[in-house]
Amino acid sequence: MKFLVIGGGSIGKRHIKNLETIEAGEIFACDTSPERCRNIEQEFGVKTFTELETALEQKPNAALICVPTSLHLTAALAAAEKGCHLFIEKPLSHDLDGVDKLVETVKQKKLVSLVGCNMRFHPGVALMKKLLDKKSIGKVICARVQAGQYLPDWHPLEDYRKGYSASKALGGGIILDGIHEIDYIAWLMGNACRVGCFAGKISSLEIDTEDTAEILLGFESGAIVEVHLDYIQRAYARTCQIIGEEGTISWDMSEKQVKLYTADSKIWQVFPQAADYDINQMYIDEMKHFYRLPERTE
Numbered sequence: 001m002k003f004l005v006i007g008g009g010s011i012g013k014r015h016i017k018n019l020e021t022i023e024a025g026e027i028f029a030c031d032t033s034p035e036r037c038r039n040i041e042q043e044f045g046v047k048t049f050t051e052l053e054t055a056l057e058q059k060p061n062a063a064l065i066c067v068p069t070s071l072h073l074t075a076a077l078a079a080a081e082k083g084c085h086l087f088i089e090k091p092l093s094h095d096l097d098g099v100d101k102l103v104e105t106v107k108q109k110k111l112v113s114l115v116g117c118n119m120r121f122h123p124g125v126a127l128m129k130k131l132l133d134k135k136s137i138g139k140v141i142c143a144r145v146q147a148g149q150y151l152p153d154w155h156p157l158e159d160y161r162k163g164y165s166a167s168k169a170l171g172g173g174i175i176l177d178g179i180h181e182i183d184y185i186a187w188l189m190g191n192a193c194r195v196g197c198f199a200g201k202i203s204s205l206e207i208d209t210e211d212t213a214e215i216l217l218g219f220e221s222g223a224i225v226e227v228h229l230d231y232i233q234r235a236y237a238r239t240c241q242i243i244g245e246e247g248t249i250s251w252d253m254s255e256k257q258v259k260l261y262t263a264d265s266k267i268w269q270v271f272p273q274a275a276d277y278d279i280n281q282m283y284i285d286e287m288k289h290f291y292r293l294p295e296r297t298e
Helices: 010-021 035-043 052-056 069-081 101-108 123-133 177-190 282-291
Strands: 001-005 027-028 048-049 064-066 085-089 113-115 140-148 192-200 212-219 226-229 237-244 247-252 257-262 268-272
Touching: 001 010, 001 052, 010 027, 010 035, 010 282, 027 035, 027 052, 027 069, 027 257, 035 048, 048 052, 052 069, 064 069, 069 085, 069 101, 101 123, 113 282, 123 247, 123 257, 140 177, 177 212, 177 237, 212 247
Parallel strands: 001 027, 001 064, 027 048, 064 085, 085 113, 140 226
Antiparallel strands: 140 237, 192 212, 212 226, 237 247, 247 257, 257 268
């Protein structure tokens, strides 16, 4: 198998490393920055290209789209038209223009496509899914989800003002950055049918995107979910509380545990995360999931 990683930023390099770890096959990369290409060649020993068209001439089986959000569809469509299966970093895009064309191309060429929402592969989220599937807390009534961290702390060696998160034109903003929470709660709860949101740039951060969002989701089951997202919290926070008629499930990523309270037990049962769990493992598991690919369509 041949993999083309399009985009040589931090997530692109993570995927190169993980593809090497699982011995997925031949890997090469593409980035418009010659400096990034040189860094990738030096760090990973893979061949790089500065032109996407030239990279696609190598006939990769799959392309990993790791460029800024606003460039996702352009790169993904170019790769799909060449018969590449697609792994697209979250979110799919910053708007809907071009989505229908990409979907049609994927269907026509019978390609595998996956949006990289790695939180589904985190052991805490996966355990919540198992507990819900077992009806551990009965009928789910409501849930509270939050994710927050001070934006300059995300990549401390970089100027946050120059990153895609700070730029509306590049597809930044906490709603798209925090789409993991929206994705995993939909995975846990089913289809949402009603949406409301308050969001805006409220802080003094030097960005032109929203830094805070409060989202209210109504699900087909009748359950109501609150999702809080922000670029502001100085202490990293990522939590989920799901309330059912027969109990409560609580997950705290920082505390590395899931807790279950049921009406029958009347105690909190604690499920600790393995002490030696490496956060990169969910990215590896995600890539292993994508790696199970058919051959090229042409």
